[in-house]
Amino acid sequence: MRITIMADGDRAEGAPAESEAEPLRFQRLWGEGYFEVPASERLGKCRSVKEFEKLNRIGEGTYGIVYRARDTVTDETVALKKVRMDNEKEGMPISSLREITLLLELQHPNIVELKEVVVGNHLESIFLVMGYCEQDLASLLENMQTPFSEAQVKCIILQVLKGLQYLHERYIIHRDLKVSNLLMTDKGCVKIADFGLARTYGMPPQPMTPKVVTLWYRAPELLLGVTTQTTSIDMWAVGCILAELLAHKPLLPGTSEIHQIDLIVQLLGTPNENIWPGFSKLPLVSQYTLRKQPYNNLKHKFPWLSEAGLRLLNFLFMYDPKKRATAKDSLDSSYFKEKPLPCEPELMPTFPHHRNKRAASTSTGTETQAKRAKP
Known part of the structure; x- marks a missing residue:
């Protein structure tokens, strides 16, 4: 399966449009051959980053680029952090997995809030939706x-x-x-x-x-x-x-x-x-x-x-x-x-x-x- 790396949720040059994306296929654990994931289920339970309007870029750190964005469903202003996937050949960086795992368990007024994880068109395009601080x-x-x-x-x-x-x-x-x-x-x-x-x-x-x-x-x-x-x-x-x-x-x-x-x-x-x-x-x-x-x-x-x-x-x-x-x-x-x-x-x-x-x-x-x- 070929995966095209996306930048900020936009289609990479030469990559197929979302409706024309290559089938997502996984090898069967039992039996022979592969099974295909329907297009409607490619994102799992995660929302699409397309439901957020990027307003401006507010910084870039070690683990990702951060945007101020608007949730078009709730009209809430949030911080949208794109997870860096540079040279990652085996999935999401461990630092991001640790951050997500910890933040999903934490709820305190003095701890930044991770609201949800959203995805772009491809598996490498992952964003954290954070509470926005001015x-x-x-x-x-x-x-x-x-x-x-x-x-x-x-x-x-x-x-x-x-x-x-x-x-x-x-x-x-x-x-x-x-x-x-x-x-x-x-x-x-x-x-x-x-x-x-x-x-x-x-x-x-x-x-x-x-x-x-x-x-x-x-x-x-x-x-x-x-x-x-x-x-x-x-x-x-x-x-x-x-x-x-x-x-x-x-x-x-x-x-x-x-x-x-x-x-x-x-x-x-x-x-x-x-x-x-x-x-x-x-x-x-x-x-x-x-x-x-x-x-x-x-x-x-x-x-x-x-x-x-x-x-x-x-x-x-x-x-x-x-x-x-x-x-x-x-x-x-x-x-x-x-x-x-x-x-x-x-x-x-x-x-x-x-x-x-x-x-x-x-x-x-x-x-x-x-x-x-x-x-």
Whole structure:
């Protein structure tokens, strides 16, 4: 059976029209010969992408192109993400299958919504229909004339923590938290997006690829080669995001893994066995010569931040993953109970849409971030 690869649901040059498409035939499991799938059943239970009107392209990330689109049946505005099928010879990429499987099980106000999967004319033309969010935080931070106030920062982080608590209670690690993967609706609702690297985990933890999480948000245990990952890597990234929102610039903008570790040591001091049991036995420790830095410089970095705020940052930046703050710990922090109190989401400022500069704001979020951090 010959399959013609389609682009964005349109007919490829030289490909037959849909009504003239080659028969879809499968070899019989029992008996000899093939059976043919009727044209009316080629899409299975999935709707056709032709039921969506593409309004404009809003970004392109690692795992697909994203469009703002209108569902012609419901008149709802959605984000339509075309799954990349580059060089895929054995079906859908595993990253997309993982993302679809996870998102179909998740329902939370602070998690991006996967509404359904729709298909084009051919098997390689697959689209995810996502809830549409007007902005991503990376684009907002680049285009805002006035930075977020501390009350607004608390509102954002609280929503991220609620979404993470929901994920972590279900034994899901996001593994790619960063500002471009945090979306915001025009009602001030923040949603965690891009689940292409997300994984479920169990006890005991199984080895996973350590080179995950965009460099600026990567926990030290990942940089030092740990392969058994827990929710603590997401919490380190939350600390980086909180600090970035408070400082109005990235906290640890490393240019390489060596530079990233050095920036962490400059900020938090040199790790040792006393504060991080097992540190000296980490797989890549012998490859680095860490500078001798006995001080924690967070207070110097944020001299205006309250004691409660500094405690929360220090808790999120614990070297030992076992001692690092959980999402629940963070939600209970007194930082969110002191003035300025978090503003309500509906009172968050609204912004003009920067669609031409946005990272793929439904589930990829890498275009803007690529300019801001090395993956």
